[in-house]
Amino acid sequence: MRLKIALDTVLLVGRLVGLPAVLALVLAPSIQAEEPPSKPLPTVPDDHPVRLDRTGIRWVLPYERTQATARKTNHPMLIKAVAFGTTKSGCW
Amino acid sequence: MPLYFDLGRGSPAGDAAAKKVIAAIDPRLAGQRVPTPDVFILDPDGKLIDRTSNYASEAKYLALLRKVVGASKALSAETEAEAKRSIAERSWLRYCIGDTEAAMKLVAAEKDSLARARILRWERKFEDARKALGKHVDSFAERGVLEVFAAKYAEASALLTKVGAKDPRHAEAQYFLGVARFQQGKTKDAQGVWNGVIKTYGENAWSYRSDWALQNSKAKPGGGPVRFTTTGKKSGRNSGLGRHGYMGRKNPDLLRRS
Numbered sequence: 001m002r003l004k005i006a007l008d009t010v011l012l013v014g015r016l017v018g019l020p021a022v023l024a025l026v027l028a029p030s031i032q033a034e035e036p037p038s039k040p041l042p043t044v045p046d047d048h049p050v051r052l053d054r055t056g057i058r059w060v061l062p063y064e065r066t067q068a069t070a071r072k073t074n075h076p077m078l079i080k081a082v083a084f085g086t087t088k089s090g091c092w
Numbered sequence: 093m094p095l096y097f098d099l100g101r102g103s104p105a106g107d108a109a110a111k112k113v114i115a116a117i118d119p120r121l122a123g124q125r126v127p128t129p130d131v132f133i134l135d136p137d138g139k140l141i142d143r144t145s146n147y148a149s150e151a152k153y154l155a156l157l158r159k160v161v162g163a164s165k166a167l168s169a170e171t172e173a174e175a176k177r178s179i180a181e182r183s184w185l186r187y188c189i190g191d192t193e194a195a196m197k198l199v200a201a202e203k204d205s206l207a208r209a210r211i212l213r214w215e216r217k218f219e220d221a222r223k224a225l226g227k228h229v230d231s232f233a234e235r236g237v238l239e240v241f242a243a244k245y246a247e248a249s250a251l252l253t254k255v256g257a258k259d260p261r262h263a264e265a266q267y268f269l270g271v272a273r274f275q276q277g278k279t280k281d282a283q284g285v286w287n288g289v290i291k292t293y294g295e296n297a298w299s300y301r302s303d304w305a306l307q308n309s310k311a312k313p314g315g316g317p318v319r320f321t322t323t324g325k326k327s328g329r330n331s332g333l334g335r336h337g338y339m340g341r342k343n344p345d346l347l348r349r350s
Contacts, residue, residue: 049105050096056297057094063110066095070136075167076160077136078094081114081121081129085100092100 052090099126113138133160147341158190180207187211205229209238218242233261240268240275240345248272263289263298270305271345279309290332303333304343311342 044051050059060066070077084092097107099114099121114132115122117140121129130143133156144156161167168189174182179198184207187195192215199208205224212221213234221238225231236251249272255265266289274282286302286309293299 047104049098049103053096055300057096059096060093061095061097062107063095063097063113066093066110067136067138070093073093074136075093076141077134077138079110079114079132079134080094080096081099081110081132082096082105083099083121083126083129084103086098086103086105088104 047088049086049088049090099129117143149341150344154188158188161189179204183207183211187214206231206234209234213238213241216241231261233259233265236265236272237268240272243275245272245275249276263293263296266292267298267302267305268345270302274305274309274346275348283309287332295333299333301343301345303331303335305346307331307335308343308346 044053044059045061048061050061053059060069066077069075086092095107095110096105097110098105099111100106111121113134114129117132118130120127128146130145131148131153132143133141135141141160142156144152148156168191170182170186174185177185183195183198183204186192186198192211195211196208198204199211205226206229209221209224209229212218212224218238218241225235225238232251232254236248236255239245239248239251249269252265252269252272255262259265266285270282270285270289273279273285283306286306289296289302290299290306
């Protein structure tokens with residue numbers, strides 16, 4: 001996936017504590033900030049804690065799928081790992 | 093391709109394959125009680141391209157992403173789909189990737205002065221940005237945000253209060269109005285504005301930033317960071333968006349500049 005960066009100071013601080021906001025910016029680079037999703041994006045499994053994320057990052061899960069898509073598109077992978085023991089509800 | 097996963101054993105956000113790859117790069121992450129993982133950028137074969145601290149500044153992240161994208165002709169070239177977008181969007185993307193020259197060329201025309209002003213603002217060429225906005229571009233939002241960037245908070249406040257509720261940039265304007273008020277020493281006013289963004293817009297990019305600012309603004313001067321709580325909403329210490337708290341860096345917009 002193209003690393004689409006939008007510099008605008010939207011800088012989303014989502015529920016992914018510590019995730020620098022600029023990583024969230026795969027939004028369309030328009031003068032007006034694109035509205036982040038109010039529902040989980042279809043790329044995220046229904047029972048995965050990251051379904052709670054509203055930053056607009058189009059997560060590609062799990063790793064096998066991330067890599068397969070990266071190989072197909074010849075795009076790099078951006079891996080955000082945490083060590084919280086995230087629960088189903090997104091807490092830790 | 094962005095992937096999020098949890099190194100913790102048994103977490104529903106776990107990913108054994110991802111953990112194997114990352115632990116091969118940084119063996120410290122294979123065990124228990126690991127340090128805060130970096131953010132890694134890998135090539136499609138799983139080899140490390142670059143990495144940066146989880147706590148890196150926005151500027152560092154942007155520099156990292158620009159470095160990775162800029163190093164690849166395939167990634168940095170404009171795609172067919174991107175070429176169909178508006179001039180403003182195309183120039184912004186060029187600028188974000190680091191190709192300022194191409195970005196400015198796209199918005200050289202008078203009709204694109206708002207898009208040009210935005211890039212100039214980020215380049216911190218405030219006088220040029222003001223000239224680009226001139227008198228005929230009707231954007232109190234852009235004018236106001238520009239003055240926040242330029243640390244002219246009284247001017248910023250005056251402009252941002254004129255952004256109507258139906259303006260597509262109203263949430264952004266309100267957020268920066270809060271920043272301007274905070275920088276003017278009007279912390280309670282600022283907190284009121286940020287609370288208003290959260291109540292009005294709910295889960296929204298500017299609500300997230302407002303929430304971050306709100307929590308950081310509660311820190312006493314010279315004191316430590318505001319403590320976060322896991323004791324639930326009854327404690328009264330949850331953030332406006334119901335977060336337990338914000339770890340990591342402080343909201344950089346609250347750094348005292350004036």
